[in-house]
Amino acid sequence: MLRWIIFVALYTALGFYALQALRTVTRFPWVYFTYMGISLIVLLNFIYHFTWGEDAGRVLSRPKSYAFGFLLTIIVFNLITVIFLFSEDLFRFLTSVYHKLFGGNKELTFPERRRFLSMIAMGIAAIPFGALLYGMYRGKYNFQVLKYKMEFDDLPDAFDGFQITQISDVHSGSFDNRKKIEYAIDLINKQQSNVILFTGDMVNNKAEEMEPWKETFARLEAKDGKFSILGNHDYGDYVDWETPELKSKNLEDLKVLQREIGFDLLLNESRYLSKGDDKIALVGVENWGRGGFKKAGDLSKAAEAIAKDDFKILMSHDPSHWEDVVISDDYHYHLTLSGHTHGMQFGIEIPGWVKWSPIKWRYKYWAGIYEEMGQFINVNRGFGFLGYPGRVGIWPEISVITLKKKSLT
Incomplete structure (x- = not known):
């Protein structure tokens, strides 16, 4: 009081x-x-x-x-x-x-x-x-497609030109305009990427929030599959559940729902994406976050079935995991895809001139592409919104990343 x-x-x-x-x-x-x-x-x-x-x-x-x-x-x-x-x-x-x-x-x-x-x-x-x-009123649905070309010396030849669409932080419990969400889904499909990778936070609190949007998101299409991981909001930790069993059931319901949408949910595990004799490793960890956030992610367990010299793409919701754990790991993770920060849904961005948000005072890597020790991360600004029901300057993002084999000349 x-x-x-x-x-x-x-x-x-x-x-x-x-x-x-x-x-x-x-x-x-x-x-x-x-x-x-x-x-x-x-x-x-x-x-x-x-x-x-x-x-x-x-x-x-x-x-x-x-x-x-x-x-x-x-x-x-x-x-x-x-x-x-x-x-x-x-x-x-x-x-x-x-x-x-x-x-x-x-x-x-x-x-x-x-x-x-x-x-x-x-x-x-x-x-x-x-x-x-x-x-x-409008900024929260001002979807932007941000395209990146990333070159690697050791990218397998068959994956030269391989295209990834990344979305993150859907937060379906906040949606209030079906036409805008359907437009965004069509915009994702328009990219015609090889894979769609979703890097966590499908809901705000409960699996039921996604039920009204399940059929809409099931329309997502990718030639070589759709893959997902969990974010901190997906575990139901911010709800006062009556019993632990209800909380556990909520998480299981969300896992089932993601699979019904067509996502292959990676829970500290990996998959190989193959083209002919070439392959790349896709690794997905559960949420691992600094500063009181859930640390369910286990990078060693997730990478058990892959080789050290594989070309690796890691999906990890919170970029603090990349900073604190991934870049110093014995394995070289060529590209990590994260989200979580939302760019604070507020800031100023003028490409080539200004890139600022108050979230930079908490997260060193908060939006876009960064490189450390020859490894890269893309921090997606988020598809949805949470807390403040809008966005100013930091617009909802659909990341499209094209992998390229670096030329020797």
Whole structure:
């Protein structure tokens, strides 16, 4: 209860401070009351869904996601406005003190707040405010196909030109637009890749979230197969299950569901992909994550049936596994495919110029292709979304990777 009181007090203080900017910019009372009404509705909606609502526990349902998204939008707008106002108020205070001490003023009088600064503050705050709303309305389904060509000295000849489509972090429990998802499935099939590799987090919490989308995802097509692994959300660890048996059944249901969709689920195991006399090893580990995430992945077990000199592609959900374990392993894993970070669903990317997201402060490898010790990883930005029900700047990704034999000349 205390944390809610503190939160409401801080939210109210931010809102009251930001209201001063509105009062400086406009004299129409209806503007103030509209602002206060929206802020109050957003706050009450958030409190309801996270305390008394149907899914008030740890499960992050769709209504809770939207409650959080709208609250975040209001807080960001208020916070940026307040930063500007506080800077101006500090200047006003120092000016008043100076005039009282050295200017002969008998009283401490504050200069009026300057209207143009309030307008600038609200104008700047409106940019992330609008971006966050756009991200919830359209950005979350702004699917991008990112294509990479990767060259390797020891790629088997028959696999020169072999094409992989990688998707990750579906989070089907967050979907709310069937036409957009069907469009994305068609977009994946349009790539006509040899294989489709899914690198974990099919659901947010429960296997049942995927049931309405099973037939849609079953339409995925690849010439040489579809393969998958589990991510941290697939184990049901974020649900307060009534019994351990229910949790175990949920995981088994998800495994069955993935196979019904047509995925060959790799649980710390491997497969060979063959073309004529040539082959490459596809290795899939269960989730292994740093910082409190499940460590069910067992790289040694997964690689038991392959040879050290095989050309190897590893599927591992969390890129921290690659950083902490894979690149220093005795086996050389030519290419690792991961996801998990979502690129935080927020950032700025201008190819060749800027690539930034706050997630970089937690994950060194958070989006795109990286190389260490002659080994590569692609961190997919994710197909779906979780928490904030949108995306800003970091769009949902379909990775298409073409393997090429490096020329000797």
